[in-house]
Amino acid sequence: MRYGMVIDLSKCSGCMSCDVACKRENFTPPGVHWSKVHIYETGRYPDSKLRALPTHCMHCEEPACEKACPTGATVLRPDGVVFIDNDHCIGCGYCAMACPYEARVLNRHAPRPYHEPHDFTPFEQIGYFQRLGIVEHGKGVIEKCTFCLHRLEQGSLPACVETCPAGARVFGDLDDPNSDVAELAKTATPRLEEEGTKPKVLYTRLAEHLGY
Amino acid sequence: MAESRSSSNIAEAFWKQRGADSLGQTAAEMAAAGPAAGADTPAAGPVGPIVPPGLEGGQWKPVMCKLCGNKTWCTARAYVKDGILLSFAGDPENAASGGKLCNRGQAAMMNVYNPYRVKAPMKRTNPNKGLDEDPGWVEISWDEALDTVALKMREIAERGDPRRFAHCFGFASWANIVSDEAFCRAFGSPYDIQGRGHLCPVHIGASFVNGTFLDKQDVEYANYFLTIGGSLGPNTGSAHGMRAVARALERGMKLVVVDPRMSPEAAQADEWIPIRPGGDLAFTLAMLHVMLHELPITDLDVRFIKERSNLPYLIGEDKLYLADVASGKPLVWDSVTAEAKTFDDPTIKDFALEGEYEIGGRRATPAFALLKARMAEYTPEWQEQHTTVPPETIRRVTRDFVAAAEVGATISLDGAVFPLRPAVIKSERGAYSTTHGAYQHFAVKIVAGLVGATDVPGGFLGSEQGPLLSPGPDGVVSPKQEAQPVPWHMPPSIDLREYYPHRHTSPYLAWKTILDPEKYGVDHNLDMLMVYGSNPIHSNCTPRHAIEAFKKIPFMVEIAFLYDETSQFCDILLPESSIFERYGLLEYGDHVVHAADDAILRTRTLQVSKPVIDPAWNTRQADDLYIEIAERAGFLYGEGGLNAHINRTLDLCEEHKLDLDNKYLTADIIDRVARCHYGEEHGLEYFDGHALIPELLSKAQSYNFYWYPWGKTRHPLYFNHFYANGQELKSNLAGIGLEAPPGWDPEGFWKHWEPIPQWVGRCDEAYAAEYDLRAMVWTTPQTRMCAGDQIGNPWVREPVKAFDPYDYRILINSETARRKGLEDKSRVRVEAFWGGSTEGVLKTTELIHPEALGFPGHHGFKGQLRNPITWEGPDFNDLLSDREGEFDPISCATDITPRVRLVPIGRGEGGVR
Structure with missing residues (x-):
């Protein structure tokens, strides 16, 4: 079992539903983006293109973050999810520096309200501080995309996959030769392959989208 | 060429998954049978609401989303624990949205707990009004707020001129059961003025040609899609449209985007054609030139032109149908027997499209010939000066479009044979919001019609499904919706609708008139403006005119969700509950302006929302506020009262009609609508577990050709009624000594009223x-x-x-x-x-x-x-x-x-x- 994802860039139009779904699902506070969709352009007018590149933790097979972590807080789970154990994270930030995908965020401060100077909304209060979840947005720890581990454990899909209106994200077990994701992965490519981290988030038509 | 084509048929798959066994039933049968059997069962498989960890013990509740203005709202599920909204997800019972939510829907929770909402009834204490003035809001009781509003309305009524009250509304009202129209009519005011719309005039062509409110485009079958200044879905982040477009592109549909900017859709397209802003009509007219002057007529859908459009109709020198003297019916020329016959004469051997004829001393020409002659000057070379698009691009795109239409192909759906025309041209707000926008809408309708791609699989469709192509006595789709002109009436209404009888909305003209009624011949002004779900300052051209007008209106009240520009000019604010805190109802949510696939075309719904949380602040349901105000102002009860108008607008059956002398609240009225229209088993309690009752059309029923096939109707591609309405307006204006509406140069005004679209130049x-x-x-x-x-x-x-x-x-x-x-x-x-x-x-x-x-x-x-x-x-x-x-x-x-x-x-x- 190795969870992985293929993102079909020909279907993604950059609507950012995934970003907001991630916020909603994981209660990420202001300034913390586990999921990002970079909007940019390639080419010269009129042969130019508007581009959208969704990105988050690549859940690498050989994660640079895991190697950089001095406390063992970051681990590659047997199911392929790169996981941070908050109890062991000391917030040194080495992993964030090591990650070639800039997927990790160090919480230097406790969460702030989105509507500052107004107080936290009721669900922010609960989402940031009161629930007993697998992720806490505590001060001084690193956080990032978990592939929505809590959803996987309930037999569901990551929130970004479930919500993508265009169906650009395909998720599943890369080890299952009958899975859609394994089939798509055959022709998909990772970002920054030269980093050697072997991402399990792959893209179709990546070179074209990067303007190569 | 007969062709059978299979499709993945997403609606069918969706409903089958849920155990629906009623596919292929008629709409009436479906309505009688109720929702698909098994709809109680949540979606199987991995997709579905998941409780965030640590938050177990709450409940997922069905609700509408309503975080955009689209009338095809996505329904959703809200997770509530201890009275607090904690998560939000798509509705696995909604085939059209596919259980998805867009970015705005995902963010709905932030909207509810928005600290910038109006949190209690408010009274202004600073009499000076302006964007830079602090209104000095002080909280008051509901009784004081409602009594103040009711008293103002009572005073207006007692002075005998209810026209001095106007109501300006926006998209928010689409979930209401008390319509703006019902409220205004019950009070006696004609002024339910849409605060939106003049920046979104996407109705005129559809209402003439398709008999519908809007357009939509069939990407279930289209193989070629040419879009000019519009969105298929991705540009506007529509969950439905993005799904439909992704499927179509994966299937191999070719997409060509004409747009001055590289949009998200242009990025996904096979070709982006950059165009100078506002040049769209020149582009489209040049396409018509190529179709009519450079391609052989056999490339076009000659059968459609002759049997399904009014282009064979003979047009007299007055630019109107030449009518048979005896029957009054429009005449055509039988090219085989060389004589004029009424359009429906069964002896017609063939329809002449060209030539000039004399009938009883009257000269006449087929509309097709006039159209062709009018397009002669609009060559691809001509259009370049207005668009910067190379002539060869126009020729190539036109040829590709015509070839893709596969003229002659048919498809069998549920046993009914349809023309299959898998080529779409669409245009929208970006192209219609110009001084020549109506002509652009007409022009794209003609392009589609010349290859028969109108209301058939693969083509350019009307937004609603049903028997909407019913013809008038002339055999042509009768004018519906905004194709029906506003009746002439002088002195004119404050929004000048009589001068612009086909306008979608004209709020900005009302604000101008308030500043100078005499200039426009208006004999009254406003004493009170009520605003709901709209922001007529920010959503207006020349916002300063709205601002100056609002300073002149003695009393303004807003049913307000948040403090906006307009609320700064109000005297009273009545805070409104959010969609999570209120009831909502939407019937037949099938208005879509963008690309539609099988699931969108076939699924119609009654959507109902019940409150899933208590109001976060001291807010109330807007409908209940209207009812309260009507009661306090004395126009709720009796014949002609608001209750009676609610009965009318909601089409309540005898059994569930409101008693005219009782007071009802929203929940009760929605219960009546659902029971009355969908059967007793669908009372309000049904919506504890569902946000919608689905109604499935068969595949055949989702194309309006089904209801009026060959020989039963014709689409107007020569805009005879439109021109006639203009002539009537001209005559009416002459009757009051005007050559054109106040402020207009007559030539500049009347050049917009021709029966064939033409280039009118740019005003600047x-x-x-x-x-x-x-x-x-x-x-x-x-x-x-x-x-x-x-x-x-x-x-x-x-x-x-x-x-x-x-x-x-x-x-x-x-x-x-x-x-x-x-x-x-x-x-x-x-x-x-x-x-x-x-x-x-x-x-x-x-x-x-x-x-x-x-x-x-x-x-x-x-x-x-x-x-x-x-x-x-x-x-x-x-x-x-x-x-x-x-x-x-x-x-x-x-x-x-x-x-x-x-x-x-x-x-x-x-x-x-």
């Missing part, structure tokens, strides 16, 4: 030397129809601010900027030719036409009590003129591509207030 061409760019605006995937406070929702805005470098900026082609000595992040004032201006920060880019200046989204809000994140960016509407001669006198569209110039004022980011 004389300013070309000094104002060398054209501004343009578009909806971003995060700002669809500016509804639901998308600009003030930090979950929507934060990712945009962080990762989209284009939003909030003014886009300029890099080379254009270089020539002007401007660079990225230059701060500029943009000045329109007529005097309007706004300020902002440039973004140099390769993604836009060199003559265009692009404004993404809606920005630059100015309300003092708003969320400050809404203040940032330029307000595009400040560039839009409301002067006569500078808007479309047919749809009343304001021209959103005005000539502008740039004045550098420094460098830097940040907002402009």
Whole structure:
């Protein structure tokens, strides 16, 4: 079992539903983006293109973050999810520096309200501080995309996959030769392959989208 | 050529998965049978709401989303624990949305707990009104607020002129059971004025040609899709449209996008054709030229032209149908027997399309020949001066479009044989919001019609399904919706609807008239304006005219969700509950302007929302407020009262009609609607577990050709009724001594009223030397129809601010900027030719036409009590003129591509207030 994802860039139009779904699902506070969709352009007018590149933790097979972590807080789970154990994270930030995908965020401060100077909304209060979840947005720890581990454990899909209106994200077990994701992965490519981290988030038509 | 084609048929698969066994039933059968069997069962498999960890013990509840203005709202599930909304997900029972939610829907929770909401009834204490004035709000009781409003209405009624009350409404009202129209009519005022719409005139062509409110396009079968100034879905972040487009592109549909900017759809397209802003009509007319003058007529759908359109009808020298003297029916020329016959004469051997004939001393020409002659001058070479599009591109695109239509192909659906025309041309707001917008809508309808791609599989469809192509006595689809002109009446209404009888909305004309009623011949003014779910200041061209008008209105009240620009001019605010705190109802949510696949075409719904949380603050259901006000002001009860109008507008059956002398609340009325229209088992309690009752059309029923097949109706591609309405208007104006409506040069007005679309020039061409760019605006995937406070929702805005470098900026082609000595992040004032201006920060880019200046989204809000994140960016509407001669006198569209110039004022980011 190795969870992985293929993102079909020909279907993604950059609507950012995934970003907001991630916020909603994981209660990420202001300034913390586990999921990002970079909007940019390639080419010269009129042969130019508007581009959208969704990105988050690549859940690498050989994660640079895991190697950089001095406390063992970051681990590659047997199911392929790169996981941070908050109890062991000391917030040194080495992993964030090591990650070639800039997927990790160090919480230097406790969460702030989105509507500052107004107080936290009721669900922010609960989402940031009161629930007993697998992720806490505590001060001084690193956080990032978990592939929505809590959803996987309930037999569901990551929130970004479930919500993508265009169906650009395909998720599943890369080890299952009958899975859609394994089939798509055959022709998909990772970002920054030269980093050697072997991402399990792959893209179709990546070179074209990067303007190569 | 007969062809059977299979499709993946998403609606069928969806409902089968849920155990539906009623596919293929008629709509009536479906209604009688109720929802699909097994609809109680949540979706099997991995998709479905998941409780966030640590938050177990709550409940998922069905609810409408309503975070955009689209009438095909996605239903959803809200997770509530201990009375607090904690999560939100798509509705696995909604086939059209596929159980998805867009970015705005995902952010709905932020909208509910928005601290910038109006949290209690408020009274103004500062009598001075202005955007820079603090209203000095003080909280009051509901009784005081409602009594104050009711008293003002009572006073107006007692003075005997209910026209002095107007109600301005927006998209929010679409979930209400008390319609604006019902409220106004019950009071006696004709003024239920839409605060929106003049920036979105997308109705006129559909209402004439398809008998529907809007257009939609069939991407279930289309193989070629040409879009001019519109969105299939991705541009506006529509969950339905993105799903449909992704499926179609995966299937191999070719997409060609004509747009001054490289949009998300252009990025996904096979071809992007950059065009000068506002040149769309020239592009489309040149396509018609190629179809009619350069391609053999056999490439077109000659059967459709002869048997399914009014193009064979003989047109007299008065530009109207030549009618048979005896029967009054329009005449055609039988080219085989060489005689004139009524259009429905069964002895007709063949319809003449060309030639000139004399019938009883009257000269006449087939409409087709007139159309062809009119298009002669619009060559691909001619259009280039208005579009910058190379002539060869027009020729290639036209040929590709015509070839893709597969003229002659048929498809069998549920045993009914349809023409299959898998080629779509669509145009929309970006092209219709010009001074010639109505002609553009007519022109694209003609392009589609010439290959028969109208209301058949693969083609350009009307937005609703059903027997809507019913013909009038002339055999042609009878004018419906906005194709029916406003009756003449003098003195005119305050929004001048009589001068512009086909207008979609004209709120900006009302605000102008308030400032100078005599100029427009209006004999009254307003004593009171009530606003609901609309922001007629920010959503208006020339916002300063709305501001000045609102200062003149003695009393204003708003049923308000948040403090906005308009609320700053109000005397009383009645705070409204959010969709999570209130009831909502939407029947037949099938209005879609964008691409539609099988699931969208076939699924119609009754959607009902019940409160899933208690109001976060002291707010109330808008409908209940209308009922309360009507009771206190004395127009709720009895014949002609609000109850009676609710019975009428909701079409309540005898058994469930409101007693005219009782008072009801929203919940009870929705219960009656659901039971009355969908059976007793679908009372309000049904919606504890569901947000919708689905109604499935068969595949055949989802194309309106089904209801009126060959020989039963004809589409008007020669706009005879339209021209006749113009002639009647001319006569009526002459009767009061006018050659054109006040402010208009007669020639400039009447050139818009021809029965064949024509190039009318640009109103601002004389300013070309000094104002060398054209501004343009578009909806971003995060700002669809500016509804639901998308600009003030930090979950929507934060990712945009962080990762989209284009939003909030003014886009300029890099080379254009270089020539002007401007660079990225230059701060500029943009000045329109007529005097309007706004300020902002440039973004140099390769993604836009060199003559265009692009404004993404809606920005630059100015309300003092708003969320400050809404203040940032330029307000595009400040560039839009409301002067006569500078808007479309047919749809009343304001021209959103005005000539502008740039004045550098420094460098830097940040907002402009």
